[in-house]
Amino acid sequence: MTKFYELSRQERLQSLVKAGYLAAASADFLQAKPALADEILTAITENDVGQFVLPYGVGANFLIDNQPYYVPMVTEEPSVIAAASNGAQRIAQGGGFQTVVVNHLILAQVILTGVTQFTDLRLRLQAVDRQIFQVAATAHPSMVKRGGGLRSWQVTAVGADQAKISLWLDPQAAFGANFANTVAEAVGNFVQTQVLQGAEQVLAAILSNSGAKMTVTIRAEVPWRALATTTNSGTTVAARIAQLNQFAQQDPERASTENKGILNGVFAAALATGNDLRAISAATTAWLIEHQQLVLSRWQNLSAKQVLQGELTLPLPIGQVGGAINSLPTATISHELLGHPTVEQLMCIIASVGLANNLAALRSLVTTGIQAGHMRLQAANLAILAGATPVEIEPLTILLNQEQQVDLARAQLILKQLRQQKR
Structure with missing residues (x-):
């Protein structure tokens, strides 16, 4: 069976329509990639001179409070969506994400x-x-x-x-x-x-913007078997993830990076749903200071249950209506894709993406390292930077992913060789 990420963009849209996540009209809109009308630009910004476009994708494999989701995410970083989908898939094997408590004042x-x-x-x-x-x-x-x-x-x-x-x-x-x-x-x-x-x-x-009572706590349990690699048992990986998280709880330099990994997913999902990233950033800072806490998540290795348990409490000053949510057509489609969740449900969804990204990053760090997968997903960007035309991007990306180590100079050399072969 072809995996979701292996489908073409048109095939992904068709599958979302067939599964009932998107209306056909919404899929057509995303396929056409229309620009915002001048009237909308003038209404929602000041001194508008154009549009700044970011990629719009979906995180797959999310099971949140027993409900499956494809989560819309806006980010220029491919590894963010890949990591979210990877982490969500492993968490789904333990029953998915569960809401502990949510407040919205x-x-x-x-x-x-x-x-x-x-x-x-x-x-x-x-x-x-x-x-x-x-x-x-x-x-x-x-x-x-x-x-x-x-x-x-x-x-x-x-x-x-x-x-x-x-x-x-x-x-x-x-x-x-x-x-x-x-x-x-x-x-x-x-x-x-x-x-x-x-x-x-x-x-x-x-x-x-403290977000003191606009918070959500979610929890997930990941079976040890879902964490195993070809060279590390799930037991070992779970223990190492818990140890690395414990280190972050005591070291502000590591904590800042772990929090950034969480916010990679949170910001991507919040932006896709038309919410204010500055408010979330300010609230997160205030929350960590108030609770004298360094890292947002906490992972524990529960030997009796043979699971790794993760919990994330996050201030999420967001809305389900109002502002850019109603003004931006793609933000409206994001809410459609999620089944028009309540604001409390949306908070749980966005927090779940953060915890999924957190798990995927920690697992990579304590096993293969973060860079191998990161650079594989960055190959397309490197191809563009090397000067590849649109039709050259895919073949160059394939060749770059076959290299043990690659940089811009190597990418440019391979592109030159590719062009010579076509003469």
Whole structure:
């Protein structure tokens, strides 16, 4: 049976349509590769002069909460999708990814200055608790109508004369940045006019990108047999993966690289679904600092069950509607490909891609090394860099993959020889 990655692009699209993942119209759209209309470009960016195109692919073999998925991924790095599919395939042998917990609340802050009597301020705010909820609801009634809105608030002293009001908001299916800012400003105006006294002032009112309560935890168990190589038993590989992960938990230089490997997949899936990579990056940094943790994932070798267990907790400030999700046709197709998941399901899917990439990278590192597979997948890019024309890319790539070691000079020499043979 031909593997998914061995199919042509058209054959992959046809198989996704046949399996019910994509509508025929969506497959036609992807096949045609149409450019964004000028009206859309003008609406979603500033000073537009053109389009910057990135490859759009799918990660295969994902089984998440007992549901199979092809996960859309946008990345210029072929090894990211290959690794995600590889890791997902091994995890599927142990039952796939399982959601442990998921939260989706966005934080907004009203920042106060000139606070000299914090206890008195807190009592004054508590006295208007009901009004704060009413102001928040009035600021964005459509969100309340959809079931969202302000869930809780707290006031906290910060430094000698400052404080913050933390507003925890349910944005429903959206990421909720505009919603959070609207509510924060409304509550800030109310507090300024109705609560604050003397030198107390609202300094700013805005969302926070901490992602503290917009998090997902997923878990996977990989049977030892699924980790074996031709030269290493699954038992040995599992033990070495756990050891390398434990090292990362104590060494910031290794941890940064392991986290980058996780975010390779997370960013690719988030971008494909129209979500904000900057928000995810900021939230990840804040989460690691707050939890005094170096690496996002944790792998344990469970001898009694003969499995390697992985767990990933990740802040994921994302949405299932709004922003670029509704504006970009390919982002809309990504949600179709995933079966139009809820925002909580989408968080689990994106986190699963991160853990799959993490597993594949760790397994390569403790067995064959990362570079052999990486360079094999980079051969096509090297062919392009060497000057291959579109019709020369595939034959040159095949020849490059037959080489033990290759660089640009060698690629250019092989291309020259290939052209001479055709004369």
